[in-house]
Amino acid sequence: MSEHHKVVVIGGGYAGTLAANRLRQRADVEVTLVNPRPQFVERIRLHQFVARTGDATLDYDTLLGEGISLVVDSVTRIDTGARKVHLESGRALEYDYAIYAVGSKAAVPDAIPGAAEYAFDIAEFEAAQRLRSRLDDLPRDAPITVVGGGFTGIETAAELAEQGRSVTLVCGGALASTLSAKGRRYVAKWLSRHDVAVLENTPVTAVRADGVVLAGGGVRGSALTVWTAGFGVPELAAASGLRTDALGRLLTDETLTSVDDSRIVAAGDAVAPSGQALRMSTYAAGPLGAQAANTVLSRVAGAEPAALDLAFTGACVSLGRHAGIRQLARKDDSAVNLYIAGRLGALVKETACRFVIEKRIRREARDPGSMTWPKAGPRPSRGGPGSSYAARSGYDELRERSGNPESAR
Known part of the structure; x- marks a missing residue:
């Protein structure tokens, strides 16, 4: 009888769900996906959910391939010695490999008096529910302040303004600082x-x-x-005795394997390959989820995993329901003076949102291993041997925070 390999995927977001589907390339791999919610959350639609212009949840039975076990629970600790994932319910799941895909969360700073007490965030579904309920109680002309001039802040402010709300957008630095100069001017004019x-x-x-x-x-x-000024990550890695960067992202090598344990592989917003995190984004989550699954499958097969190789192509920002901007970029994620805007920009953004679900996650459920993504190729980098230059240059996210705390998604 052939040996079965148990893989627990921690987190059912964009990276974790795709990784779980991709692991099904081998029949001898048993996949369990642990997520605190019974439904998948489209985080890139939470501003629509808040403004009641769209939904932001999908049923997992429409996203997960056959044979994947979904456990609705929260992980409290990873016991690397016993190879067990401990859950809030008291259960413990044994694993041969674990994929750490816990995502990101809001970073409302304790250092800002009153921020934790009075400000609402929009980084997670429960927070968006609270914000939507509060909006329902407000008069239509009540003044609203959105703090953060990154993509999340811009999309939230725009969605509310299009609903007739009175909105002020307060930026700690420049508005949409990661767009090109022309792209920033377009966003400013729309607002x-x-x-x-x-x-x-x-x-x-x-x-x-x-x-x-x-x-x-x-x-x-x-x-x-x-x-909306910045994102943090869950503390699970540090609480489990695994090394992290300053923000709490799991430190890995270029195959996304933990520097402390070869049985732990990471993906998504909560990973820092070679200590140099990628831009927190849905764009990066899919390839990182696929890469994490590939690393596990390689190890199961007794092969050496490949190093991460990802090129960026740009970013999309919605401006209400009828306009948007698609900023084009070099492979290193630095913006060029070329963008698509207006109604066509809105169409591109909506197409991108659907693409992530239909052409990445659901396609992997039907055909595991089918996803491809833009590659940077062998280029010099700051991340050490084998690392991808494109994933590191232009958006060293920690450096960006030090000068401008808004996170570009």
Whole structure:
């Protein structure tokens, strides 16, 4: 009788769900996906969910391939010595390999007085539910402040403005700093046309129940404050005794294998290959999930896993339901002065959202191993031998945070 290999995938987001499907290339691999929610959350649609212009959840039975066991629970600790994943319910799942795909979460800073108490975030489904309920209770003309000039902040502000809300977007640095100069001007003009007040290079120093305090001491009235300035990651890796970077992302080599344990492989927002994290994004989540699955399958087969190789092509930002921008970029993720905007930009963004589900996750469920992605090829890098230059240059996310805390998704 052939040996069966148990793989537990921790996290059912874009990276984890794709990884679980891709692992089905081998019949002797038993796959268990652990996720705290019974439904898949399309995080890139949470701003639509909040504004009631779209849904953000899908049933896992439409996404997962046959044979994958879904466990709705939260992981509290990974016992690497016993090779067990401990769950909040008290259960423990044994594994031969574990894929760490816990994703990211909001980073509402404790250092900003009142932020944790009065600001709402939009990084996870439960937070988006709370925000939507609060919006329902507000008069239509009540002033709303969105803190964070990155993609999440822009999309949230735009969606609410298009619904007739009175919105101020406060940026700690420049608006949409990762877009090209022309792309930034387009976004700024759209926001201006829709009466969104944009304050650039204006850090928020405190949040109150009725407003925000700005650097310099000015106060701006706000019936509702939404915090989108930056992302963090769950503390599970550090709590399990695994080494992480400063933000808490699992440290791995270029095959996405933990530097502490060859049985732990990571994917998505919570991984830092060679100490140099990729841009937190849905774009990167799919290839990282596929790479993590490939690494596990290689180890099961007794082969040497391949190094990560990923090229970026740009980013999409929606501006309400009728406009958007598709910023084109070099393979190293640095923007070029070329973009698609307006209604066509909105169509490109919507197509990209559907592509992730239909052509990546669901296609892997039907045909495991079928997903491909843009490759950078062998190029020099800062990440050490075998690492991908494209994945490292342009968007060293920790460096970006130090100058501008908004995270570009």
